[in-house]
Amino acid sequence: MASAAEAQAALAQLPQCVEAAAVQGISASGCGLDIACVCGNDEFLALLQNAVLTECPPADQAKTLGFAAQLCSKALPSLKDNKGPEVDAVVITIMVLATIAVSLRLIARRVSPKKYGMDDLLIVFALITTYGMDIMYLATVPTGLGRHMIMLSLPAIESFTKSYFAAQLLFAISITLTKLSLLFFYHRIFPVRKFVIISITTGCIMIAWFISLVFAIIFSCRPVAFFWDKTIKGGSCINENNLAYGITATNIVTDFVVLLLPIPWLLKLQLPMAKKIGIIGIFLLGSFVCVAGIIRIPLLTELKSTDVTWTSVAAGLWILVECNIGIVSACLPVMGPLLKMHFVGKLSSGFSSLRKSNRGSSRLSDEERLPSINLDDEVRKEYPNDHRRAPRVYNGSRKNETWYSVSSEPVGRHDNKNVKVQDVETIPQGQIAVRHDVLWERNSGRYH
Known part of the structure; x- marks a missing residue:
């Protein structure tokens, strides 16, 4: 602990432009001349920082901050701590997870x-935008993120603040694109009129939320540059903490709306309970994104601290987790065909001899009746009369199914040997299915 004499000597070395603020801050802190206590007091640091930025010329600004960093780090060695390596590890990990998820999604398609549809395009754009956030976060580590602000130079502080401003805008873009991607995906698998109206309405609300959010972020300070340059005379900002609470709360609400939107329609699917629970479970994995948003709420109080480069690390990382894992969650329901091909394919090879022995039987083996999730097929059977979805060939995973052509042209009657099926999925080896004659009429939508 520094002595009272050292504290008095330190005060004497401060430039005149900050003397009054320093004395006021020491008095308000209740620390007396205990330098370690003073350096850890937010009120003292806020008064000193404000005086440096508004009262001192550039030469004295650098001198004051440099002197304060040297003095405080000597009294409080913990001020030299650095969370930078932890930040790098977390950001790189979630970037890799999001990249793998989108790659598998595109392969599955x-x-x-x-x-490929609009939902796939939007999720790719969401990934690119999230990359921007991730890279920006990584770039701020060398300039001060994860370190105590009193140890940073003014250029480093300004660089951090600019990056934080841009990251807020990228967050708004990324999270909105991810939710719109999910809505377009829902639209593809639930083409019934009522659901389409609900999903379009939800999408419009999301776009309106995004526009209002962008305006709130950009114009949170007047002039805009005052957000990162507090030396501008006459500048002002709204309460940034209240803005953060508003953004987080409305984001959580929209997360739950998008997450729960398809559940009533999923419950209507005519499926065994185990498979129905499995499908709903895949969708509900996205609830982790809601959890990430809720976890951020108590962390937002740290944004009021003057030591924001140190205290905001946890809140910032949870924002990145929300965006990256949100992309992963949005990709999971699309990966069904790829996972089915991989895992069921491996199981099939182990039962090849059993399939061969039963090839002439009308009963399917236990392995061939393994439950699989093909959401498009299940939805199509539940909503067969939708005018925009022509019937397609069932994938043959169960016996006694009716097979249909996907051609929009009339299909005449043939015997079973000569029926030609266009653009159909391959029948897995060893499976048996009953195939019936079909007459598809474009106008009436009736099957015979």
């Missing part, structure tokens, strides 16, 4: 009959 390629191997399935479904074509």
Whole structure:
């Protein structure tokens, strides 16, 4: 602990522009001349920082901050601590997870009959935007993120604040694109009119939320540059903590709305309970994103601290977790065909001899009746009369199923040997299915 004499000597070395603020801060802190106590007091640091930025010329600004850093780090060695390596490890890990998830999603689309859609395009854009956030966060580590602000130079503080401003905008873009991607995905698998209206309405609300959020972030300070340059005379900002609470609360609400939107329609699917629970479980994995948002709420109080480069690390990391894991959650329901191909394929090879012995039987083996989740097929059977979805061939995973052509042209009657099926999924080896004649009429939508 520094002596009273050292404290008095330190005060004497401060530039005149901050003397009054320093004395006022020491008095308000209740620390007396205990330098270690003073350096750890937020009120003292806030008064000193404000005086440095508004009262001192540039030469004295650098001198004061440098002197304060040297004095305080000597009295409080913990001020030299650095969370930077932890930040790097977390950010790189979640970046890799998001990248793998989107890659598997695109591969799954390629191997399935479904074509790439707007939901896939939006999730790719969401990943690119999230990359921007992640890289920006990593770039602020060398300039001060994870370190105590009193140890930083003014250029480093300004660089951090600019990055924080840009990261808020990227967060708004990323999280909105991810939610819109989910809505477009829901639209593809639930094309019934009522659900389409609900999903479009939800999407419009999301876009309106995004626009209002961007305006609130950009114009939170007047002039805008005052957000990162507090030396501008006459500048002012709204309460940043209240803004953060508002953004987080509305984001959590929209998370729950998008997450729960398809559940009533999923419950209507005519499926065995185990498979129905499995499908709903995949969708509800996205609830982790809601949990991440809720965890951030108590951490927002740290944004009021003057030592924001140190105290905001946890809140910032949870923002990145929310964006990256949100992308992972949005990709999980699309990975069904890929996972089915991989895991069921491996199991099938182990039962090849059993399949061969039963090839002439009308009963399927236990392995061939393994439950699989193909959401498109299940939804199509539940909502068969939708005018925008022509019937397709069932994937053959169960016996006694009816097979249909996906052609939009009339299909005449044939005997079973000559029926030609267009653009159908391959029948897995060893499976048996009953195939019936079909007449598809474009206008009436009736099957015979």
